[in-house]
Amino acid sequence: MENAVTNEAPSTGDAVDGTVLVAIDGPAGSGKSSVSRAAADRLGFGILDTGAAYRALAWALRERGDDIDSEAAALTLLDGWHYGITLRGEQRVTVELPETVGIGGATDVTAAIRANEISALVSRVSKHPVVRDRLNAMFRAMVAESGLPGVVIEGRDITTVVAPDAPVRLLLTASPEVRAQRRAGDLPGSSAEQVLAELRARDEKDAEVVDFFTPAPGVVLVDTSDLDFEQSVQAVVDAVREAQEGAR
Numbered sequence: 001m002e003n004a005v006t007n008e009a010p011s012t013g014d015a016v017d018g019t020v021l022v023a024i025d026g027p028a029g030s031g032k033s034s035v036s037r038a039a040a041d042r043l044g045f046g047i048l049d050t051g052a053a054y055r056a057l058a059w060a061l062r063e064r065g066d067d068i069d070s071e072a073a074a075l076t077l078l079d080g081w082h083y084g085i086t087l088r089g090e091q092r093v094t095v096e097l098p099e100t101v102g103i104g105g106a107t108d109v110t111a112a113i114r115a116n117e118i119s120a121l122v123s124r125v126s127k128h129p130v131v132r133d134r135l136n137a138m139f140r141a142m143v144a145e146s147g148l149p150g151v152v153i154e155g156r157d158i159t160t161v162v163a164p165d166a167p168v169r170l171l172l173t174a175s176p177e178v179r180a181q182r183r184a185g186d187l188p189g190s191s192a193e194q195v196l197a198e199l200r201a202r203d204e205k206d207a208e209v210v211d212f213f214t215p216a217p218g219v220v221l222v223d224t225s226d227l228d229f230e231q232s233v234q235a236v237v238d239a240v241r242e243a244q245e246g247a248r
């Protein structure tokens with residue numbers, strides 16, 4: 001499986017082993033992507049949105065007309081596709097399907113993977129343990145090759161499976177009602193009730209595979225239900241700075 005990391009920050013030379021990892025998990029709409037991105041910018045770190053890869057895989061399976069539930073189809077895709085995501089600056093996600101690798105150029109799927117139809121399909125792809133293992137290896141390689149001083153990695157199993165030894169591990173959460181209200185604000189034409197039902201259904205399916213509601217030992221719970229955006233970003237930045245000071 002090939003992947004491309006676009007790194008707009010200057011390389012720090014020998015930072016492969018020195019990259020500080022900040023692991024963040026949480027349910028849908030808890031603020032993982034937006035809060036993590038703002039915190040990463042403030043810290044001068046990169047951000048790896050792992051959900052984007054699961055979404056891109058669901059998008060690619062649908063694009064090829066493959067069976068969305070098929071583990072074998074997902075693995076075939078992982079063997080032959082080229083996946084790219086920016087770790088700095090504006091997020092850009094690209095996919096080259098196996099049949100077009102080298103001839104068709106990459107498709108920019110940044111917007112397409114956020115569509116409701118993809119959100120509704122993605123748990124059927126992320127349920128396969130072997131698929132998760134393969135993507136987790138890709139995430140670790142992307143961080144190792146990033147050359148960045150630090151990377152915030154966000155998803156569902158980052159604090160427990162992908163980077164259980166990260167010096168900073170946080171579980172971002174908020175009540176389902178607050179999460180649905182925030183998400184509805186991002187999706188014009190959707191009611192908070194409809195978004196809440198979709199969000200609960202996806203969380204339920206995802207939670208069959210990984211527990212992202214209960215902080216694992218050593219993981220700090222950050223409940224943003226009563227925090228505004230700026231306060232949530234500051235809570236993450238403070239946790240990172242505290243960990244860095246503790247390590248000195």
Ligand SMILES: Nc1ncnc2c1ncn2[C@@H]1O[C@H](COP(=O)(O)OP(=O)(O)O)[C@@H](O)[C@H]1O
Binds near residue numbers: 031183224
């Ligand atoms: N603490 C907060 N207060 C207000 N809005 C927030 C807060 N955290 C996140 N948001 C907003 O909620 C929406 C969903 O956040 P997002 O980062 O997409 O969540 P996730 O990645 O966990 O699904 C975004 O519009 C984001 O700006």
Ligand SMILES: Nc1ccn([C@@H]2O[C@H](COP(=O)(O)OP(=O)(O)O)[C@@H](O)[C@H]2O)c(=O)n1
Binds near residue numbers: 028030054122155
């Ligand atoms: N580390 C991860 C990240 C995402 N996922 C899957 O990918 C989907 C999309 O993740 P996401 O982070 O983009 O979802 P939102 O919380 O942004 O809605 C989730 O619903 C999970 O099915 C996962 O299984 N493990």
